[in-house]
Amino acid sequence: MTGKKRKQDRPDEAAGKASEEMKTSTVEEPSEKTGRNETGEGSTVDLSNLEEARKEAAENYDRYVRLAAELDNYKKRVRKDRADLLNYGNETIIKDVLPIVDNLERAVDHSANAGDFETFVTGLKLILDQLRSTLEKHGVETIRAVGEDFDPNYHEAMLMVEGDEENNNKVIEEFEKGYLLNGRLLRPAKVSVARAQR
Template identity: 35%
Template sequence: MEENKQKDEAVQENEEAVEEAEASMEEDSTVENDEMNRGTEIEQELDEIKNRLLRTQADYDNFRRRTREEKEAAAKYRAQSIVEGLLPVIDNFERALSMEAAEEQNESLLQGMKMVYNQLIEALKNEGVEEVDAVGAEFDPHLHQAVMQVQEDDHEDNTVVEVLQKGYVLKDRVIRPAMVKVNSK
Protein backbone atom coordinates (compact mmCIF):
# COMPACT_ATOMS: atom_id res chain seq x y z
CA MET A 1 0.00 0.00 0.00
CA GLU A 2 2.71 2.23 0.78
CA GLU A 3 4.10 1.49 -2.60
CA ASN A 4 0.79 2.43 -4.20
CA LYS A 5 0.71 5.53 -2.12
CA GLN A 6 4.20 6.46 -3.27
CA LYS A 7 3.22 5.71 -6.87
CA ASP A 8 0.11 7.84 -6.48
CA GLU A 9 2.19 10.62 -5.03
CA ALA A 10 4.73 10.24 -7.81
CA VAL A 11 1.93 10.25 -10.42
CA GLN A 12 0.40 13.24 -8.72
CA GLU A 13 3.77 15.01 -8.66
CA ASN A 14 4.24 14.17 -12.35
CA GLU A 15 0.77 15.46 -13.13
CA GLU A 16 1.49 18.64 -11.18
CA ALA A 17 4.83 18.98 -12.99
CA VAL A 18 3.07 18.47 -16.33
CA GLU A 19 0.45 21.07 -15.37
CA GLU A 20 3.18 23.48 -14.32
CA ALA A 21 5.06 22.82 -17.55
CA GLU A 22 1.89 23.37 -19.58
CA ALA A 23 1.16 26.57 -17.68
CA SER A 24 4.74 27.70 -18.19
CA MET A 25 4.50 26.88 -21.89
CA GLU A 26 1.25 28.82 -22.15
CA GLU A 27 2.92 31.80 -20.44
CA ASP A 28 5.92 31.45 -22.75
CA SER A 29 3.57 31.21 -25.72
CA THR A 30 1.66 34.28 -24.56
CA VAL A 31 4.93 36.15 -23.98
CA GLU A 32 6.16 35.09 -27.42
CA ASN A 33 2.87 36.19 -29.01
CA ASP A 34 3.07 39.52 -27.16
CA GLU A 35 6.68 39.95 -28.27
CA MET A 36 5.77 39.08 -31.86
CA ASN A 37 2.87 41.56 -31.77
CA ARG A 38 5.14 44.22 -30.31
CA GLY A 39 7.74 43.45 -33.00
CA THR A 40 5.11 43.84 -35.70
CA GLU A 41 3.91 47.11 -34.15
CA ILE A 42 7.49 48.39 -33.94
CA GLU A 43 8.07 47.50 -37.59
CA GLN A 44 4.89 49.35 -38.58
CA GLU A 45 5.94 52.41 -36.57
CA LEU A 46 9.38 52.26 -38.15
CA ASP A 47 7.82 52.13 -41.63
CA GLU A 48 5.61 55.13 -40.77
CA ILE A 49 8.62 57.08 -39.49
CA LYS A 50 10.59 56.23 -42.65
CA ASN A 51 7.67 57.41 -44.84
CA ARG A 52 7.36 60.66 -42.87
CA LEU A 53 11.11 61.20 -43.15
CA LEU A 54 11.01 60.64 -46.92
CA ARG A 55 8.06 63.03 -47.31
CA THR A 56 9.76 65.66 -45.17
CA GLN A 57 12.96 65.30 -47.16
CA ALA A 58 11.03 65.65 -50.45
CA ASP A 59 9.21 68.73 -49.11
CA TYR A 60 12.53 70.26 -48.10
CA ASP A 61 14.07 69.53 -51.52
CA ASN A 62 11.05 71.13 -53.23
CA PHE A 63 11.33 74.16 -50.94
CA ARG A 64 15.04 74.57 -51.76
CA ARG A 65 14.34 74.26 -55.51
CA ARG A 66 11.50 76.83 -55.39
CA THR A 67 13.63 79.23 -53.36
CA ARG A 68 16.53 78.89 -55.80
CA GLU A 69 14.22 79.48 -58.79
CA GLU A 70 12.68 82.56 -57.12
CA LYS A 71 16.15 83.98 -56.41
CA GLU A 72 17.22 83.36 -60.01
CA ALA A 73 14.09 85.07 -61.34
CA ALA A 74 14.58 88.01 -58.98
CA ALA A 75 18.18 88.40 -60.13
CA LYS A 76 17.23 88.00 -63.80
CA TYR A 77 14.54 90.68 -63.69
CA ARG A 78 16.03 92.96 -61.01
CA ALA A 79 16.21 95.88 -63.46
CA GLN A 80 12.55 95.68 -64.49
CA SER A 81 11.23 98.48 -62.27
CA ILE A 82 14.07 100.80 -63.29
CA VAL A 83 13.51 100.01 -66.97
CA GLU A 84 9.78 100.67 -66.64
CA GLY A 85 10.59 104.05 -65.09
CA LEU A 86 13.09 104.92 -67.83
CA LEU A 87 10.88 104.08 -70.81
CA PRO A 88 8.97 107.40 -70.70
CA VAL A 89 12.33 109.19 -70.48
CA ILE A 90 13.51 107.37 -73.61
CA ASP A 91 10.25 108.28 -75.38
CA ASN A 92 10.79 111.96 -74.51
CA PHE A 93 14.41 111.79 -75.68
CA GLU A 94 13.28 110.32 -79.00
CA ARG A 95 10.67 113.05 -79.43
CA ALA A 96 13.23 115.74 -78.67
CA LEU A 97 15.77 114.22 -81.04
CA SER A 98 13.24 114.09 -83.86
CA MET A 99 13.09 117.92 -83.90
CA GLU A 100 15.05 119.83 -86.48
CA ALA A 101 17.68 122.23 -85.21
CA ALA A 102 17.09 125.72 -86.63
CA GLU A 103 20.32 127.28 -85.36
CA GLU A 104 23.85 126.08 -84.92
CA GLN A 105 23.63 126.55 -81.16
CA ASN A 106 20.62 124.24 -81.05
CA GLU A 107 22.56 121.74 -83.16
CA SER A 108 25.24 121.34 -80.45
CA LEU A 109 22.53 120.92 -77.79
CA LEU A 110 20.88 118.27 -79.95
CA GLN A 111 24.25 116.54 -80.40
CA GLY A 112 24.73 116.41 -76.59
CA MET A 113 21.24 114.96 -76.15
CA LYS A 114 22.05 112.27 -78.74
CA MET A 115 25.13 111.30 -76.76
CA VAL A 116 23.15 111.01 -73.51
CA TYR A 117 20.41 109.08 -75.30
CA ASN A 118 22.94 106.64 -76.82
CA GLN A 119 24.54 106.05 -73.40
CA LEU A 120 21.13 105.39 -71.88
CA ILE A 121 20.23 102.92 -74.63
CA GLU A 122 23.61 101.17 -74.27
CA ALA A 123 23.15 100.85 -70.48
CA LEU A 124 19.72 99.30 -71.03
CA LYS A 125 21.13 96.86 -73.60
CA ASN A 126 23.77 95.80 -71.08
CA GLU A 127 20.95 94.91 -68.67
CA GLY A 128 19.24 92.78 -71.34
CA VAL A 129 16.67 95.30 -72.62
CA GLU A 130 15.90 95.06 -76.32
CA GLU A 131 13.53 96.94 -78.56
CA VAL A 132 10.65 94.92 -80.00
CA ASP A 133 10.98 94.51 -83.77
CA ALA A 134 7.72 95.62 -85.26
CA VAL A 135 7.57 97.29 -88.70
CA GLY A 136 7.09 94.64 -91.38
CA ALA A 137 6.76 91.86 -88.81
CA GLU A 138 3.71 89.68 -88.43
CA PHE A 139 1.43 90.90 -85.65
CA ASP A 140 2.12 89.05 -82.39
CA PRO A 141 -0.30 89.86 -79.54
CA HIS A 142 2.41 89.00 -77.02
CA LEU A 143 4.76 91.65 -78.42
CA HIS A 144 2.44 94.14 -80.09
CA GLN A 145 -0.62 96.10 -79.06
CA ALA A 146 -2.77 96.92 -82.08
CA VAL A 147 -4.28 100.37 -81.64
CA MET A 148 -5.26 100.90 -85.28
CA GLN A 149 -6.11 98.82 -88.31
CA VAL A 150 -5.50 99.98 -91.84
CA GLN A 151 -6.17 98.48 -95.25
CA GLU A 152 -3.15 98.86 -97.50
CA ASP A 153 -2.54 96.75 -100.59
CA ASP A 154 1.26 97.02 -100.42
CA HIS A 155 1.43 95.10 -97.09
CA GLU A 156 0.49 91.53 -96.21
CA ASP A 157 -2.54 90.83 -94.06
CA ASN A 158 -1.86 90.86 -90.28
CA THR A 159 1.41 92.73 -90.74
CA VAL A 160 2.61 95.68 -88.66
CA VAL A 161 2.56 98.80 -90.85
CA GLU A 162 3.69 101.48 -88.41
CA VAL A 163 4.95 101.74 -84.82
CA LEU A 164 3.25 104.43 -82.77
CA GLN A 165 5.19 103.68 -79.56
CA LYS A 166 8.20 101.38 -79.27
CA GLY A 167 7.95 98.22 -77.23
CA TYR A 168 10.69 96.73 -75.08
CA VAL A 169 11.63 93.28 -73.81
CA LEU A 170 13.80 92.55 -70.75
CA LYS A 171 15.53 89.25 -71.45
CA ASP A 172 12.47 87.08 -72.24
CA ARG A 173 9.80 89.20 -70.52
CA VAL A 174 7.80 91.89 -72.32
CA ILE A 175 8.12 95.14 -70.38
CA ARG A 176 5.97 97.16 -72.73
CA PRO A 177 4.34 95.93 -75.94
CA ALA A 178 4.80 98.03 -79.07
CA MET A 179 1.72 100.08 -79.99
CA VAL A 180 1.25 99.49 -83.70
CA LYS A 181 -0.95 99.90 -86.75
CA VAL A 182 -1.82 96.55 -88.30
CA ASN A 183 -2.82 95.89 -91.89
CA SER A 184 -6.03 93.93 -92.28
CA LYS A 185 -7.71 93.21 -95.57
Protein backbone atom coordinates in the same frame (compact mmCIF):
# COMPACT_ATOMS: atom_id res chain seq x y z
CA MET B 1 -0.35 -3.88 4.46
CA THR B 2 0.11 -4.10 0.87
CA GLY B 3 -2.98 -1.96 0.45
CA LYS B 4 -1.44 0.77 2.54
CA LYS B 5 1.73 0.62 0.56
CA ARG B 6 -0.14 1.17 -2.65
CA LYS B 7 -1.83 4.24 -1.22
CA GLN B 8 1.55 5.63 -0.24
CA ASP B 9 2.91 5.00 -3.73
CA ARG B 10 0.11 6.94 -5.24
CA PRO B 11 0.98 10.24 -3.56
CA ASP B 12 4.53 9.86 -4.86
CA GLU B 13 3.22 9.35 -8.34
CA ALA B 14 1.05 12.44 -7.98
CA ALA B 15 4.05 14.46 -6.85
CA GLY B 16 6.06 13.25 -9.84
CA LYS B 17 3.29 14.16 -12.21
CA ALA B 18 3.02 17.65 -10.67
CA SER B 19 6.74 18.28 -11.10
CA GLU B 20 6.51 17.23 -14.75
CA GLU B 21 3.62 19.63 -15.29
CA MET B 22 5.62 22.48 -13.76
CA LYS B 23 8.47 21.81 -16.16
CA THR B 24 6.15 22.15 -19.15
CA SER B 25 4.09 25.10 -17.85
CA THR B 26 3.56 28.04 -20.21
CA VAL B 27 5.18 30.75 -18.05
CA GLU B 28 8.83 30.59 -17.13
CA GLU B 29 11.11 33.10 -15.50
CA PRO B 30 13.66 34.67 -17.83
CA SER B 31 17.10 33.21 -17.72
CA GLU B 32 19.68 35.67 -16.47
CA LYS B 33 22.19 34.54 -19.08
CA THR B 34 19.96 34.73 -22.17
CA GLY B 35 17.54 37.49 -21.19
CA ARG B 36 14.79 35.39 -22.74
CA ASN B 37 11.33 34.61 -21.46
CA GLU B 38 9.79 31.49 -22.94
CA THR B 39 6.01 31.58 -23.35
CA GLY B 40 3.48 29.18 -24.76
CA GLU B 41 4.40 26.37 -27.03
CA GLY B 42 8.01 27.06 -27.86
CA SER B 43 7.65 30.83 -28.61
CA THR B 44 10.10 33.23 -26.99
CA VAL B 45 10.36 36.98 -26.40
CA ASP B 46 13.86 38.41 -26.53
CA LEU B 47 14.13 41.21 -23.95
CA SER B 48 17.46 42.40 -25.34
CA ASN B 49 15.67 43.18 -28.63
CA LEU B 50 13.15 45.27 -26.72
CA GLU B 51 15.93 47.34 -25.19
CA GLU B 52 17.54 47.78 -28.62
CA ALA B 53 14.18 48.86 -30.07
CA ARG B 54 13.76 51.46 -27.31
CA LYS B 55 17.25 52.79 -27.98
CA GLU B 56 16.58 52.93 -31.73
CA ALA B 57 13.24 54.71 -31.13
CA ALA B 58 15.00 57.32 -28.99
CA GLU B 59 17.63 57.85 -31.70
CA ASN B 60 14.93 58.14 -34.38
CA TYR B 61 13.02 60.69 -32.31
CA ASP B 62 16.19 62.72 -31.75
CA ARG B 63 16.90 62.60 -35.50
CA TYR B 64 13.30 63.67 -36.23
CA VAL B 65 13.58 66.66 -33.86
CA ARG B 66 16.86 67.77 -35.47
CA LEU B 67 15.49 67.38 -39.02
CA ALA B 68 12.32 69.29 -38.10
CA ALA B 69 14.48 72.14 -36.75
CA GLU B 70 16.64 72.10 -39.90
CA LEU B 71 13.53 72.20 -42.09
CA ASP B 72 12.14 75.13 -40.12
CA ASN B 73 15.45 77.01 -40.47
CA TYR B 74 15.52 76.22 -44.21
CA LYS B 75 11.99 77.61 -44.65
CA LYS B 76 12.98 80.81 -42.83
CA ARG B 77 16.11 81.15 -44.97
CA VAL B 78 14.10 80.65 -48.19
CA ARG B 79 11.56 83.30 -47.09
CA LYS B 80 14.39 85.74 -46.36
CA ASP B 81 16.13 84.98 -49.68
CA ARG B 82 12.86 85.46 -51.55
CA ALA B 83 12.23 88.79 -49.82
CA ASP B 84 15.80 89.89 -50.59
CA LEU B 85 15.33 88.90 -54.23
CA LEU B 86 12.16 90.98 -54.46
CA ASN B 87 13.77 93.95 -52.72
CA TYR B 88 17.24 93.81 -54.28
CA GLY B 89 16.90 91.65 -57.41
CA ASN B 90 17.07 94.70 -59.67
CA GLU B 91 20.15 96.11 -57.92
CA THR B 92 22.47 95.42 -60.87
CA ILE B 93 20.34 97.23 -63.43
CA ILE B 94 19.76 100.14 -61.04
CA LYS B 95 23.52 100.52 -60.57
CA ASP B 96 23.93 100.56 -64.35
CA VAL B 97 21.18 103.16 -64.82
CA LEU B 98 22.50 105.58 -62.17
CA PRO B 99 25.34 106.92 -64.40
CA ILE B 100 22.71 107.73 -67.02
CA VAL B 101 20.73 109.68 -64.42
CA ASP B 102 23.97 111.52 -63.53
CA ASN B 103 24.49 112.43 -67.20
CA LEU B 104 20.90 113.67 -67.54
CA GLU B 105 21.34 115.85 -64.45
CA ARG B 106 24.56 117.29 -65.93
CA ALA B 107 22.76 117.97 -69.22
CA VAL B 108 19.95 119.82 -67.43
CA ASP B 109 22.48 121.86 -65.41
CA HIS B 110 24.50 122.63 -68.55
CA SER B 111 21.43 123.66 -70.58
CA ALA B 112 20.56 126.40 -68.09
CA ASN B 113 23.99 128.03 -68.52
CA ALA B 114 24.60 127.47 -72.23
CA GLY B 115 22.65 128.84 -75.15
CA ASP B 116 23.94 126.23 -77.60
CA PHE B 117 20.87 124.10 -78.29
CA GLU B 118 22.60 121.80 -80.79
CA THR B 119 25.21 120.75 -78.23
CA PHE B 120 22.43 120.06 -75.75
CA VAL B 121 20.56 117.83 -78.24
CA THR B 122 23.79 116.00 -79.12
CA GLY B 123 24.40 115.37 -75.41
CA LEU B 124 20.85 114.02 -74.98
CA LYS B 125 21.33 111.66 -77.94
CA LEU B 126 24.52 110.32 -76.37
CA ILE B 127 22.67 109.75 -73.09
CA LEU B 128 19.83 107.95 -74.92
CA ASP B 129 22.37 105.70 -76.66
CA GLN B 130 23.96 104.97 -73.28
CA LEU B 131 20.56 104.02 -71.84
CA ARG B 132 19.73 101.75 -74.79
CA SER B 133 23.11 100.05 -74.47
CA THR B 134 22.52 99.46 -70.75
CA LEU B 135 19.08 97.97 -71.41
CA GLU B 136 20.48 95.67 -74.12
CA LYS B 137 23.18 94.54 -71.68
CA HIS B 138 20.39 93.41 -69.33
CA GLY B 139 18.45 91.48 -71.99
CA VAL B 140 16.04 94.19 -73.20
CA GLU B 141 15.55 94.35 -76.96
CA THR B 142 13.35 96.52 -79.15
CA ILE B 143 10.57 94.87 -81.17
CA ARG B 144 10.87 95.68 -84.87
CA ALA B 145 7.62 97.10 -86.16
CA VAL B 146 7.50 99.42 -89.21
CA GLY B 147 7.53 97.41 -92.44
CA GLU B 148 7.02 94.10 -90.62
CA ASP B 149 3.95 91.87 -90.89
CA PHE B 150 1.48 92.60 -88.09
CA ASP B 151 1.93 90.04 -85.30
CA PRO B 152 -0.62 90.24 -82.44
CA ASN B 153 1.93 88.57 -80.16
CA TYR B 154 4.22 91.61 -80.43
CA HIS B 155 2.13 94.42 -81.91
CA GLU B 156 -0.96 96.19 -80.61
CA ALA B 157 -3.03 97.69 -83.44
CA MET B 158 -4.13 101.19 -82.47
CA LEU B 159 -5.32 102.17 -85.93
CA MET B 160 -6.25 100.44 -89.20
CA VAL B 161 -5.57 102.40 -92.39
CA GLU B 162 -6.34 101.74 -96.03
CA GLY B 163 -3.53 100.22 -98.02
CA ASP B 164 -2.88 98.25 -101.16
CA GLU B 165 -2.25 94.53 -101.61
CA GLU B 166 1.49 95.04 -101.23
CA ASN B 167 1.11 96.61 -97.75
CA ASN B 168 -1.79 94.44 -96.58
CA ASN B 169 -1.38 93.48 -92.90
CA LYS B 170 1.90 95.42 -92.65
CA VAL B 171 2.79 97.83 -89.84
CA ILE B 172 3.07 101.26 -91.41
CA GLU B 173 3.57 103.46 -88.34
CA GLU B 174 4.80 102.98 -84.78
CA PHE B 175 3.30 105.13 -82.01
CA GLU B 176 5.16 103.52 -79.13
CA LYS B 177 8.05 101.07 -79.18
CA GLY B 178 7.62 97.56 -77.86
CA TYR B 179 10.21 95.64 -75.85
CA LEU B 180 11.21 92.07 -75.01
CA LEU B 181 13.13 90.95 -71.93
CA ASN B 182 15.22 87.87 -72.70
CA GLY B 183 12.71 86.92 -75.39
CA ARG B 184 9.61 87.49 -73.25
CA LEU B 185 7.22 90.33 -74.04
CA LEU B 186 7.54 93.34 -71.75
CA ARG B 187 5.34 95.66 -73.77
CA PRO B 188 3.84 95.34 -77.26
CA ALA B 189 4.57 97.96 -79.89
CA LYS B 190 1.59 100.26 -80.49
CA VAL B 191 1.16 100.52 -84.25
CA SER B 192 -1.09 101.33 -87.19
CA VAL B 193 -1.71 98.54 -89.69
CA ALA B 194 -2.58 98.71 -93.40
CA ARG B 195 -5.62 96.82 -94.70
CA ALA B 196 -6.15 96.32 -98.41
CA GLN B 197 -9.58 97.21 -99.83
CA ARG B 198 -11.42 94.18 -101.21
